Amino acid sequence: MNRSPVAATTAPSHDAPRTVRRSLGMLAFAVVCASRAAAQHVPRLELLDTAVLRAPRLVESSGIAPSAQARGVFWTHNDSGDEPRLYATDSAGDDLGSVLVAGATNVDWEDLGSGPCPDHPGWCLYPADIGDNGHNRDRIVVYRLAEPEPPTGKADTLRQAPIESATALRYPDHPHDAEAIAVEPSGRILIITKELLKPALVFRVPLRRAEQRPGEVDTLELVGPLDLVPSLTWLRMVTGAAVSPDGAVLVVRTYSTLHFFRLRGDSVPSPISPTTGLTIPVVEPQGEGVAFIGPDRLALTTERRDADHAIVSRVRIIGVPASRP
DSSP, X not given: OOOOOOOOOOXXXXXXXXXXXXXXXXXXXXXXXXXXXXXXXSOEEEEEEEEEOOOTTOOBOOEXXXXXXXXXXXXXXXXXXXXXXXXXXXXXXXXXXXXXXXXXXOXXXXXXXXXXXXXXXXXXXXXXXXXXXXXXXXXXXXXXXXXXXXXXSXXXXXXXXXXXXXXXXXXXXXXXXXXXXXXXXXXXXXXXXXXXXXXXXXXXOOOOSSOOOTTOOEEXXXXXXXXXXXXXXXXXXXXXXXXXXXXXXXXXXXXXXXEEEEEETTEEEEESSOTTOXXXXXXXXXXEEEEEEETTEEEEEEEOTTSSOOEEEEEEEESOXXXXX
């Protein structure tokens, strides 16, 4: 007589809870290690110094760029309402004079880029007439001039520097307000829009083999949205940008924060810092300009706003990779 097979039953192991505890412990350890590693790579900011901008006419320092001719000298400019004029200053905020940019117009200069001149040796400055609070400009303009010799003192205000080009640009969709320009060592120029409730957009100036003829307007190329969380409450609206000396890192500033990105050719820059940014370690009347003044140092400028003066500050960056991987 055949018997029906009986299913074998395995007694529960007393090691199972111990194994689960061991796995959970290893997972917790891995999470802690990953968190510590991530924390080590989150950049930090250290305030080096800050000073009052002493030039009496410099009330809305909207952009800043370091001089390639005079160590420690910065170029800056006013927002709309001034002549097309560049002011020279330093980290002490001294009034070092100014230079009129001949052939340019200041409708709404919002930033100042700098980089190698594209068609001759030397260093060029790029005043960016890109502001458009009313979103109604049918074109914006990026000027280029060879960096002039810095003036010698506050009374030195009569010299002029001619523009080499004035590139008229339009957006591919509709007008945008923008306050940030970044010039890469390769000569590529980025413009970053100022958005109140949505991510800022990165546009690229198309490369040209020849200068524009009168009446020509080039169409900007959309790169994509920047991974930066905007906030009216925390004043995270883009007001300036710059590229590190080696061309690897893009810094974007808002009224209250700094954001760092890895440049990736024609792709959208990828964030290195938190998308909510790093709080600027100084109280500013209205933060506007930013420039790299070394691999790990930035210069920041402000408008006066309701304060008695604008300021210039220097900040050290700790933890941002400044070279290409």
